[in-house]
Amino acid sequence: EDQTTTTYDIELIPGDGIGPEVLDVALPLFQDVADDYGFEFDFTRRDWGTEYYLEHGEMMPEDGLAELADADSIFLGAVGHPEVPDHVTLHGLLLPIRKGFDQYVCKRPNVLFEGIESPLKGYGAGDIDFVVYRENTEGEYADIGGREHRGLGHETAVQSALFTRQGTERIVRAAFQAAAEREGHLTSVTKSNAQAHSMVFWDDIVEEVSEEYPGVTVERLLVDAASMDLIRRPHEFDVLVASNLFGDVLTDIGAQITGSMGLAPSGNIHPGEEYPSMFEPVHGSAPDIVGEGVANPLASVLSWSMLLEDVGEEAAADALWSAVIGQISDQSAPRTPDLGGDAGTEAVVEDLRSRL
Amino acid sequence: EDQTTTTYDIELIPGDGIGPEVLDVALPLFQDVADDYGFEFDFTRRDWGTEYYLEHGEMMPEDGLAELADADSIFLGAVGHPEVPDHVTLHGLLLPIRKGFDQYVCKRPNVLFEGIESPLKGYGAGDIDFVVYRENTEGEYADIGGREHRGLGHETAVQSALFTRQGTERIVRAAFQAAAEREGHLTSVTKSNAQAHSMVFWDDIVEEVSEEYPGVTVERLLVDAASMDLIRRPHEFDVLVASNLFGDVLTDIGAQITGSMGLAPSGNIHPGEEYPSMFEPVHGSAPDIVGEGVANPLASVLSWSMLLEDVGEEAAADALWSAVIGQISDQSAPRTPDLGGDAGTEAVVEDLRSRL
Numbered sequence: 003e004d005q006t007t008t009t010y011d012i013e014l015i016p017g018d019g020i021g022p023e024v025l026d027v028a029l030p031l032f033q034d035v036a037d038d039y040g041f042e043f044d045f046t047r048r049d050w051g052t053e054y055y056l057e058h059g060e061m062m063p064e065d066g067l068a069e070l071a072d073a074d075s076i077f078l079g080a081v082g083h084p085e086v087p088d089h090v091t092l093h094g095l096l097l098p099i100r101k102g103f104d105q106y107v108c109k110r111p112n113v114l115f116e117g118i119e120s121p122l123k124g125y126g127a128g129d130i131d132f133v134v135y136r137e138n139t140e141g142e143y144a145d146i147g148g149r150e151h152r153g154l155g156h157e158t159a160v161q162s163a164l165f166t167r168q169g170t171e172r173i174v175r176a177a178f179q180a181a182a183e184r185e186g187h188l189t190s191v192t193k194s195n196a197q198a199h200s201m202v203f204w205d206d207i208v209e210e211v212s213e214e215y216p217g218v219t220v221e222r223l224l225v226d227a228a229s230m231d232l233i234r235r236p237h238e239f240d241v242l243v244a245s246n247l248f249g250d251v252l253t254d255i256g257a258q259i260t261g262s263m264g265l266a267p268s269g270n271i272h273p274g275e276e277y278p279s280m281f282e283p284v285h286g287s288a289p290d291i292v293g294e295g296v297a298n299p300l301a302s303v304l305s306w307s308m309l310l311e312d313v314g315e316e317a318a319a320d321a322l323w324s325a326v327i328g329q330i331s332d333q334s335a336p337r338t339p340d341l342g343g344d345a346g347t348e349a350v351v352e353d354l355r356s357r358l
Numbered sequence: 359e360d361q362t363t364t365t366y367d368i369e370l371i372p373g374d375g376i377g378p379e380v381l382d383v384a385l386p387l388f389q390d391v392a393d394d395y396g397f398e399f400d401f402t403r404r405d406w407g408t409e410y411y412l413e414h415g416e417m418m419p420e421d422g423l424a425e426l427a428d429a430d431s432i433f434l435g436a437v438g439h440p441e442v443p444d445h446v447t448l449h450g451l452l453l454p455i456r457k458g459f460d461q462y463v464c465k466r467p468n469v470l471f472e473g474i475e476s477p478l479k480g481y482g483a484g485d486i487d488f489v490v491y492r493e494n495t496e497g498e499y500a501d502i503g504g505r506e507h508r509g510l511g512h513e514t515a516v517q518s519a520l521f522t523r524q525g526t527e528r529i530v531r532a533a534f535q536a537a538a539e540r541e542g543h544l545t546s547v548t549k550s551n552a553q554a555h556s557m558v559f560w561d562d563i564v565e566e567v568s569e570e571y572p573g574v575t576v577e578r579l580l581v582d583a584a585s586m587d588l589i590r591r592p593h594e595f596d597v598l599v600a601s602n603l604f605g606d607v608l609t610d611i612g613a614q615i616t617g618s619m620g621l622a623p624s625g626n627i628h629p630g631e632e633y634p635s636m637f638e639p640v641h642g643s644a645p646d647i648v649g650e651g652v653a654n655p656l657a658s659v660l661s662w663s664m665l666l667e668d669v670g671e672e673a674a675a676d677a678l679w680s681a682v683i684g685q686i687s688d689q690s691a692p693r694t695p696d697l698g699g700d701a702g703t704e705a706v707v708e709d710l711r712s713r714l
């Protein structure tokens with residue numbers, strides 16, 4: 003009787019700063035999971051990022067996207083470098099992948115785990131558990147605009163946010179679907195009172211799609227009020243849906259109130275078959291701690307769990323997620339400095355391997 | 359020997375919801391301050407707002423701005439009504455005044471007062487004390503954009519943010535000046551990594567203006583990181599400067615971490631002589647508690663203090679501000695429900711009057 007083993011083609015883009023060091027240390031853990039659950043990874047590693055840029059004048063090769071296109075999934079470490087402006091590094095690597103592979107769902111779970119302290123009074127393990135569905139390909143991140151009359155008194159810059167029906171409907175529908183599979187509560191975050199051209203359109207689409215999901219209750223919040231409410235009553239949220247920019251702000255607040263940026267995973271998901279999705283920790287390249295071996299690998303590990311779930315290896319995904327939960331709820335387990343401990347990346351990963 | 363008494367022409371726009379009820383109750387307090395400090399108010403009261411809209415089809419008369427133009431100052435209660443979309447009410451009253459009177463500095467102090475509990479662990483009285491200088495006339499609130507192909511598959515909405523050199527320079531300069539007069543630390547908040555057309559322009563202007571203020575240290579933060587940092591390390595901020603939208607989000611977070619939206623004052627300031635400035639509490643019309651007589655008047659009182667400072671009555675401004683501080687630090691003083699008490703608006707105002 004023949005047995006074929008499934009192999010996943012995974013593109014690794016360690017990127018800048020702590021990206022490569024965390025990935026190097028964590029790879030054996032991911033390999034363990036594959037061994038345990040009987041599948042294989044075929045890794046291709048790309049040395050793209052700011053070092054590459056300083057040498058070649060571009061963050062990735064001209065045909066970079068094409069090289070990634072056939073992968074089953076992509077893992078990205080971090081992008082950003084103190085010596086190169088962020089808009090260069092991001093528009094050269096991270097944003098083109100999100101847009102080019104039509105990864106229109108940016109999914110970011112925010113959970114307050116046992117063993118992690120929230121900066122908010124009165125919130126303990128399990129009290130915060132929501133997921134943000136962020137539009138990931140257009141909105142306020144559209145590369146539309148310009149700057150004229152440089153240096154003159156009437157110099158003017160324009161930045162245009164673009165919302166298409168297709169782009170808006172699909173993220174709103176994905177969020178409704180997620181809410182239907184969770185607690186049935188969706189919060190749509192806009193700024194319709196001040197941005198009537200774009201956000202009233204968004205509201206109309208939420209209204210339309212809500213008819214397909216009669217079981218989901220819909221709450222509409224303005225982004226300023228939502229930012230407050232994530233501090234005031236985070237336990238009341240289930241699924242939030244927001245534009246690219248608003249999702250960016252809300253997920254960083256979400257990471258903060260659940261205890262650490264070092265724990266926040268994220269998926270840039272193309273739900274169809276056409277392109278690969280990309281998973282990355284929400285934290286950046288953290289130039290201040292590069293090379294010290296103390297970067298928290300947990301956001302990467304949780305992102306890898308999301309990657310496994312996305313390719314269909316749910317049991318393996320659960321195993322990784324559970325290992326992290328087991329570790330942080332164990333007071334005697336190693337922790338990195340951002341979580342109040344003094345362990346290094348390696349000790350944390352080794353401990354996770356022992357928990358699988 | 360003749361004595362002339364200074365009289366201030368103040369336009370009162372109570373507006374919607376709790377706006378009128380708070381103002382009615384608080385006016386005797388403001389009158390007391392005038393009596394104590396030897397000046398007079400000449401009030402003109404405008405019944406503009408959503409009731410007016412439902413009757414006349416517009417939030418204020420055609421020549422509304424002209425009627426206000428000669429005032430020494432304007433006080434606005436609140437705008438917003440459950441039965442009329444916010445973009446109608448706001449674009450019909452609040453935003454035209456901010457823009458039409460070129461009130462380009464939106465100044466919002468955020469102070470954690472003694473007697474008020476922050477939702478953040480480890481923060482007590484005096485630990486949070488920063489002020490946000492928010493651009494108030496352009497940016498992401500520009501009324502530029504549109505929506506085409508309604509209802510069709512290729513429907514598209516565009517919302518354009520507008521940044522002019524004049525508009526950006528003047529708010530940045532005002533913030534630097536404020537920082538120079540405070541702790542000498544300015545934080546400029548942008549999203550330059552994703553919005554390169556507008557925000558890199560903003561960064562360049564911050565760089566230019568910083569040369570006029572060598573004594574002020576400048577920190578640049580992205581809006582997502584800034585939102586986190588207001589939760590993680592709010593004690594480190596002194597003056598923040600941000601665009602219209604980002605200032606909106608940051609000041610709501612600021613209100614929340616300093617204990618209550620019911621305490622947050624704000625000034626929409628036209629620093630020149632040409633137009634009047636406008637002061638308003640940051641909270642909205644709070645339709646859920648209208649008519650109950652329990653709205654917190656303190657944000658209005660603090661806003662009135664800012665109004666008095668702006669017209670040059672500093673001693674009177676201090677007296678009002680101190681009365682509020684005295685009241686909230688006094689455990690036995692009346693408090694409205696949002697601050698954990700069970701007193702009504704009237705009891706709070708009467709107590710303040712007794713403290714003058």
Ligand SMILES: CC(C)[C@H](C(=O)O)[C@@H](O)C(=O)O
Nearest residue numbers: 092096250253284551552582
């Ligand atoms: C680095 C930056 C462009 C990015 C974003 O704003 O999307 C980051 O903040 C994130 O949230 O993934």
Ligand SMILES: CC(C)[C@H](C(=O)O)[C@@H](O)C(=O)O
Nearest residue numbers: 195196226448452606640642
């Ligand atoms: C009501 C709304 C238009 C307004 C704003 O966004 O400016 C409010 O949130 C504020 O902060 O004053």
